[in-house]
Amino acid sequence: MLAGALVGIIFGASAQHSRFCLRAASVELSEGGFGPRISIWLIAFSAGVLFVQLSIAAGILDVSQSRQLAATGSMSGAIIGGLMFGCGMILARGCASRLLVLSATGNLRAIITGLVLTLVAQASLRGALSPAREALAGLWLVPGGEARNLLSQLGLSSTIAAIIAAVALAFAFWLARRSDVRSSHAFAAAIVGGAVGLGWLFTYAISQASFEVVAISSVTFTGPSTDTLMGLVNSTELPLGFGVGLVPGVFVGAMTMAILTREAHIERFGPDTPMERYLAGATLMGFGSMLAGGCAVGAGMSGGAVFAITAWVAVFFMWVGAMATHLLMGRISRRAAVAA
Template structure:
């Protein structure tokens, strides 16, 4: 790693690491149909099955592999922003609820929209662009004061106060064991739901990609003379960086996030072409554009408020047991299920 950094520098190496993680995540997510929104729909409809089991496998695999790496001494996450920085429980709650509602309206979370964009889904491309623009406005633009006001309502200090394992008195070994048991249970549930073996393997690879992101950036940070933040798979922030780099700079910024976005797009697109699943999909009468745009706006603001998207907070943050990440993903589930039930009730009233 030292030789690579001396030869190419931190930016290109992080870009390559992000691209490799993205290729794995994109290909695995496309093949397994990994999607938090689909899992919440099954639970809201009281029909738990394949989609829920896929998400469950991915989440358990992420927890197990990340905590196993920590227990083996391959990774240390105490400096990760999800643990070290001041967090916001109010942001996690409000942002999580907004993001959950948004992904139901837009029929996909930030990661799913990126994967679908690579398969020719024009709805996902438009929705993803709106999500990214709103996220940037929430980070540094006109919506930033509102985000900061909501985030400041209930804050939690960084360090031990944000570390759920510390609060529970558990170590990485115990957490890895819990993750392994959860993974076995998830596989059992997937078999009961008649999920194909290749889909189960791909779902596990989605979770392992999260661990690979943490380990890869940690190794770069350990070998670099510069300050390199350790991070893993997340999409809202990297998508805004990639878009701003395309429209506001002559050169694409080098970094893990940009490599991740490009890698996911390439991995998902190649997998779709290889399996014959690539096709153009447009807005139609049964896919009203206004709902997608409202959902995109809710997810863009909600993800910046919650500290990450369904993968960034829900899996990358959840796998290191960051308190605000677990609160955020719980609220994403609640917001999504409530919105799904509300939409079903409204639809029934219209047809009555």
Template sequence: MEMLIDRFGEDWLMLASGVLVGLIFGAAAYQSRFCLRAATVEVANRQLGPKLGIWLVAFFAALATVQAALLLRVLDVSAARQLTGTGSLSGAIIGGLLFGCGMILARGCASRLLVLSASGNLRAIVTGLVLTLSAQASLRGVLSPLRETLAGLWTVSGIDFRRLVDPETEVFPVIVAACVIAFLASVAYGLSRRVRAWDLLAAAVVGLAISLGWWLTWLIANASFEVVQVQSVTFTGPSTDTLMALVNESVMPLSFGLGLVPGVFAGAMVVSVLKGEARIQRFETDTPMERYLVGGVLMGFGSMLAGGCAVGAGMAGGSVFALTAWLAVFCMWIGAVATQLSLHRPLAARASPG
């Protein structure tokens, strides 16, 4: 790695790592139809089915492989932003609930919208742009004072308070074994719901892409004399940075996120073309545009408040046992299930006799 850094520099290696991880994630996510929103809909409808199985396999694949790498000491995530500095519990709760609500309204989370955009889905493209602009407004624009106020209501500081599991404890091998068992159980659950083995493998690759992101950026950071952020897959921040760089910068700064977003798009596009599913999809009468736009705004603000999207917090942050990440993804589930139930109860009531 030191030789590669000397030849290409940290920035180019981070960019290349982002592209590689993005290609793998995008292709696998499209093939498996990985989607947190679809899983929450099944739970809300009391139909525990294949979509839940896909999400569980991806989640526990990321969790098990990252924790196993920590146990084997081939990875160190102690410098990850999800575990350092000040974390916001209030932000995780409120932001997670808002993100979950927006995810249902927009029919997909940030990662799913990017993947669908690659197949020609104009609804996903428009909603993704609204999400990105809302996130930027929440980070540095007109919504930032509100975000900072909500985030400051309940905070925790330092890795000792933000990490749920310490790799240095004696019980850590037992925890890693439990993560592996949970992954195997999720695979068994997926098979029991008649999910194709190929799709389950693709879902596992989604989780492995999370682990690969952590590992590649750690390798670069560990060999570099410069400060390099150890990070993995997330979408709201990189999408915002990419859009703002395209709009404001004549020369875009190279980074992991800058490679990740186009990498995911390219990976998903290749698979959609190979499967013959690439086609233009517009807003229709049964897909009201206003619902998508509101969902995009809620997800943009919610993700910045929660410290990440369904993948950035739920998968990447969850895989390193970050307290705020687990709280955020739990609240995303609650917000999504509650929104799904509220949207469909009136329909059920109108359809009932009398």
């Protein structure tokens, strides 16, 4: 729990300061841009991959027994869930991690949306929506092991993956500099990726020392959020674990950074931010994240850093779903404006 809290504080503070957000990056790309938002996301992603793959190459990390690689995965879930999640984060103006970070700054829209997302995710995992999730996930399964490891499929080593990630990180920093991104924002984005790597290292080290079985994992939000909420609702005691420390840690880190930078303020729903759109987005993200095997960070960052093939497919379709939804909403808005 303490490891999760520490990683959460680091992630929350750096995500808040860097404006790390997959939704913002996908919107920028869909509008033909290739600048600050994409550079921030690419710095974070490349830094996470570099950290994890260097650790594996150095022999201090082994992720082969992680759920993302060892368990049976779902390609159909990654595709359908990724599309749903991408669509939902456009409607809700943020993914699961971004909503948690914004909640800590006083954004009441993010708090309500995040709660609905968490409830739908719980219903998708163990409740009324779980049969639908299981049916969609079972359409196309991938066995665990090498079949789910993208590096094994491509015949690449962790060292080669780390070199590629280092080149991508250098390009991302160059792009950030060209796009006039503040140095502190770019550095904070790299720390976001570092927090993902730190999560993998902490849970692996604990799993090697613990007498009990400890799952090797890293930063993800929908699963830990549902566990934390259900624990608070159904029990007087929370089972102490990495995820239970992670969620409040992110909240504290983001809130502290927002206060220090004087960015904390109350935001409510308004005419330009209709509640029904946010709730629809939360529903799509809650179901989509459980179907895809994680959120934009859990699948896209943590799963992507260990090269789980389903994670890479999921984050690709998150981009596709988000860009298509943004373009469709823009077209609808322009038609409405012309009709008016």
